[in-house]
Amino acid sequence: xxxxxxxxxxxxxxxxxxxxxxxxxxxxxxxxxxxxxxxxxxxxxxxxxxxxxxxxxxxxxxxxxxxxxxxxxxxxxxxxxxxxxxxxxxxxxxxxxxxxxxxxxxxxxxxxxxxx
Amino acid sequence: xxxxxxxxxxxxxxxxxxxxxxxxxxxxxxxxxxxxxxxxxxxxxxxxxxxxxxxxxxxxxxxxxxxxxxxxxxxxxxxxxxxxxxxxxxxxxxxxxxxxxxxxxxxxxxxxxxx
Numbered sequence: 001x002x003x004x005x006x007x008x009x010x011x012x013x014x015x016x017x018x019x020x021x022x023x024x025x026x027x028x029x030x031x032x033x034x035x036x037x038x039x040x041x042x043x044x045x046x047x048x049x050x051x052x053x054x055x056x057x058x059x060x061x062x063x064x065x066x067x068x069x070x071x072x073x074x075x076x077x078x079x080x081x082x083x084x085x086x087x088x089x090x091x092x093x094x095x096x097x098x099x100x101x102x103x104x105x106x107x108x109x110x111x112x113x114x115x116x
Numbered sequence: 117x118x119x120x121x122x123x124x125x126x127x128x129x130x131x132x133x134x135x136x137x138x139x140x141x142x143x144x145x146x147x148x149x150x151x152x153x154x155x156x157x158x159x160x161x162x163x164x165x166x167x168x169x170x171x172x173x174x175x176x177x178x179x180x181x182x183x184x185x186x187x188x189x190x191x192x193x194x195x196x197x198x199x200x201x202x203x204x205x206x207x208x209x210x211x212x213x214x215x216x217x218x219x220x221x222x223x224x225x226x227x228x229x230x231x
Contacts, residue, residue: 033219042120042206042222043159086157092218103172104220106151106159 004107019076021110023089120223122207139207148190149208
């Protein structure tokens, strides 16, 4: 399966702490994206990192990508109670011809709970 | 100002019924999708349309039939509903179907419960 796998499945921390979530995948990718889903809501795009990039920042978010290990991590610094949500990685894979599929494959997500 | 809107948000129906979920996007995107999220939160693509043409059709029972009257709308019709169809169905859109840098914009989901 091309599906990404997030780790841990659930993470519980205190406000102000950093939260790190990991994503592993199996086949070569064109890009990897992180999405957030609040309870009962749709997914919202957070950040995209391309296969030729190693690190990207957006506000309190830092994403790394290691294509040799087929893994990515999402770091949320100085977490807030409002960061409580599920976080999904999604990968856009390359086909045998080296071009990108049109679909984005999602993992199962990490449920992050930030306690005030 | 909702970018991707889908209706209904909640739907409870009996086994064997036929139901539809409607989706509209006002982002001017060419590509629309239907995703299914099960109870374990796995999100799987079902269909994708680009400019009213079907481009992705995953292994989905024939009871599920998408219809795209224009590129701003993608409806999902489900025949002979089964208990296993209970899930959250998300409509989504993106500017283009393939290539790098395309993020997907999701609707708020439609919670389908089959009893």
